Structures are given as C-alpha cells and as structure tokens.
Amino acid sequence: MNAEPSNVAATHGPVRIVGAGLLGASIGLGLSAQGVPVTLSDASPTAQALARDVGAGAIARTEDAVPTLVVVAVPPDVAAQVVAGELRAYPGAVVTDVASVKSVILAELVAMDSLDLSRYVGSHPMAGRERSGAGAASADLFVGRPWVITTRAGLHPQALLAVRSLAVDLGAGPVQMTPAEHDDAVALVSHLPQLMASLTAGRLVEAPEAALGLAGQGLRDVTRIAASDPRLWSAILTGNAAAVGTHLRGVRDDLDGLLEALDRAAVDGPLALGAIAGMAGVISAGNDGAARIPGKHGGLRKRYSEVTVLVPDEPGELGRLFTEIGEIGVNIEDFQMEHATRQRVGMAIVSVIPASATTLEVALEERGWRVVAP
Numbered sequence: 001m002n003a004e005p006s007n008v009a010a011t012h013g014p015v016r017i018v019g020a021g022l023l024g025a026s027i028g029l030g031l032s033a034q035g036v037p038v039t040l041s042d043a044s045p046t047a048q049a050l051a052r053d054v055g056a057g058a059i060a061r062t063e064d065a066v067p068t069l070v071v072v073a074v075p076p077d078v079a080a081q082v083v084a085g086e087l088r089a090y091p092g093a094v095v096t097d098v099a100s101v102k103s104v105i106l107a108e109l110v111a112m113d114s115l116d117l118s119r120y121v122g123s124h125p126m127a128g129r130e131r132s133g134a135g136a137a138s139a140d141l142f143v144g145r146p147w148v149i150t151t152r153a154g155l156h157p158q159a160l161l162a163v164r165s166l167a168v169d170l171g172a173g174p175v176q177m178t179p180a181e182h183d184d185a186v187a188l189v190s191h192l193p194q195l196m197a198s199l200t201a202g203r204l205v206e207a208p209e210a211a212l213g214l215a216g217q218g219l220r221d222v223t224r225i226a227a228s229d230p231r232l233w234s235a236i237l238t239g240n241a242a243a244v245g246t247h248l249r250g251v252r253d254d255l256d257g258l259l260e261a262l263d264r265a266a267v268d269g270p271l272a273l274g275a276i277a278g279m280a281g282v283i284s285a286g287n288d289g290a291a292r293i294p295g296k297h298g299g300l301r302k303r304y305s306e307v308t309v310l311v312p313d314e315p316g317e318l319g320r321l322f323t324e325i326g327e328i329g330v331n332i333e334d335f336q337m338e339h340a341t342r343q344r345v346g347m348a349i350v351s352v353i354p355a356s357a358t359t360l361e362v363a364l365e366e367r368g369w370r371v372v373a374p
C-alpha cells in the first residue's frame, strides 16, 4: 500500500481505534497512510505507545475531536463491553468491532439496556497473523482479503456504508453475511484449521529429537498457525462453541472410520478388506476439498511452476541466486525456503510462470547452480 497520503479514502474520520494490537494498529497504519486522522486507545499504555511509535495514529486524549467511526479491536470476550461503552460515549459515531466471532457479541449487546444498536455493525477482516501486538502490524494486512460485514434488521444504512468504506479503503473486499452465517463459515475455514494445527503440533511435545529432526515442509505447513496466542484463541473458540463443535464432531466421525480401517490393516495386514479403500477415501476427499480453496486472487491455486535450487547455507548465497534469476530475466512470483536439518544447504523453491520454468532451470545449471529435478 502506498505510504504517501493519497486523500482518496472514503473514510473521513476522525477514526478512533480501541485496542491497539495487531488488528487495531494495522487498521491505524492503513488509514494514517491515506491521511485519515486516527486516535488510539488501549487498556495497556505500553501497547498504546507501541502502536503510536509504529505510525498507527496518535494516542487518544479527552480533548480530541469527536470520532465519526470507532473501530473496536479487542479480544472477543471483552468486545461487547467495549462496543457498548463507545456507543454511549459517542452518540453520533458508527461503531464496528473486528472480533473473530459475531453472534455471541451481538447477543451480549442486545441483552444490555438502552443501546442504540442501529449504529453498531459487527465485522471481521479475514486477515491476520499468528503473532499479536502492534509490533507485527502492517498497513497492507487486509489487501485482497475478504472483510465480513454482518447485516441484520434495524441497521442504519449509513452505518453499513461506513464500515464497507473502511474495508475498501484498506484494500479488502466487503462480504455481507448474517452473524450466524459468519460464525458457521469461520468455524470451518478458520477455527477448525486452528484446532487441527494445534492438535497436530501438540503431539510433538514429547516426540524424540530424532523424529523431529526428520521434519520437512509438510509438518511446517500444517503447524504454522499452532504458534497462535492461547488466550485470544480460547476466547474465539468458546465464543463460537456450537459451530466449532459441529465441525469437530464431523472430524471425529471421519477419524472413527479411519481408525476402523487402520485397525483392520494392523491386525490382518495392509491389504485387509476395506483398509485401502478407507485410506484412499480420506486422502481423495482431502484432494477434492483442497482443490476448492480459492487462491490469493480468487483463481486456481496452482498457477505457477516450482523450480527447486540447492543453496549453500552461507551469507550472500540467497542474494546471489535472486540476482542471477533477475539477470536471466525471469520474474519470481513466490518463494519458499526449506532447511534440511544438520546440512549446510537449503532448498530454495522459486515459483515462476510455467512458460519460464525450463529456461530458468537450464540457465541456472549453466551458471553452476544445482537444480533439483521436479
């Protein structure tokens, strides 16, 4: 995202952000970069000062101009209380929250007396990281990502428009859903994957060092989000308990079928009746499901060819590889690095458009690089 003020934001502000962590500071950075006035408030003075220092806005003061929009970016278990406080403090402002669960927060708000909920729009940017705090914030966190905006009867159309504009200003695509539709969808595409990553990584706690030493990219891919914050995620998961439970029970049914087939193979041998079909069913359902995940830009995921190059684990070698790929005239579309444990070599996996893959392989080999056969 352009760091220069572009003055094209539909959001005029002032925007008040309550909760200046990863999400709050990322929103503040994105809006500040477009010249929108932003103030920051956080229960933690340290978090507030860090968000200011990274450029997400100014620390809120009592004499500040009244905000037109308040963005609440605190953990889900305190979101309703904070939203209620902001609706009361700023009777002319639209208030949104960005918490990862929506029905439970709306239910808490509805149960409170004398709140003007026509100005409250629950929302959820589908973008984030496995790290917390303003130190990990980024102005372009939301670019190209969906931003769910929850709709319901009684919502003021101007409030809905203000939150849609916020999402668009930050480069996201607004998607309207009811709170229940949202919660069921994220239970499947966000909350279940978090639990599967945590459950898989949890099995490693007591694994022998020798086993861990064999780990490759597959384990790293599956466990990336296991680094997430336990406090935040317990609030998210319990805040969406019914929907998460439904999808987790589905996994339990699949596991029961899998175990039955495995037990048969363990007792009667790998070709035991139904064993192969049991495994193939699970793996091919996985193939079909994974093929349905939209890619970065909504297209098919496998748009690039991968060229794998061995890179000596020495200072400057990766830089030299990038420079030489540039000299060969091939554009790097994506990049991943795999490290083999206890070896002084890494594998650079360079994604390029399919038409350039062979040219790149040949040219790199001519220059003395070891290209791993696809």
Ligand SMILES: NC(=O)C1=CN([C@@H]2O[C@H](COP(=O)(O)OP(=O)(O)OC[C@H]3O[C@@H](n4cnc5c(N)ncnc54)[C@H](O)[C@@H]3O)[C@@H](O)[C@H]2O)C=CC1
Pocket (backbone or CB within 6 Å): 018, 019, 020, 021, 022, 023, 024, 041, 042, 043, 044, 047, 073, 074, 075, 076, 078, 079, 082, 098, 099, 100, 101, 124, 125, 126, 127, 128, 129, 130, 131, 132, 133, 134, 232, 236
């Ligand atoms: N982390 C992620 O990847 C995503 C998180 N979200 C949602 O965004 C919200 C914020 O999450 P993060 O920014 O990741 O967390 P974070 O931990 O980085 O930041 C939360 C901030 O809220 C502050 N806070 C807590 N209680 C407060 C209160 N009562 N008043 C004022 N400030 C308070 C904390 O001091 C902290 O600085 C959560 O509701 C989360 O579900 C949404 C999308 C992605």
Ligand SMILES: O=C(O)C(=O)Cc1ccc(O)cc1
Pocket (backbone or CB within 6 Å): 099, 100, 125, 126, 127, 128, 129, 130, 190, 225
């Ligand atoms: O890192 C990822 O893959 C994510 O999906 C990030 C994320 C985490 C929590 C949310 O509520 C929304 C998005």
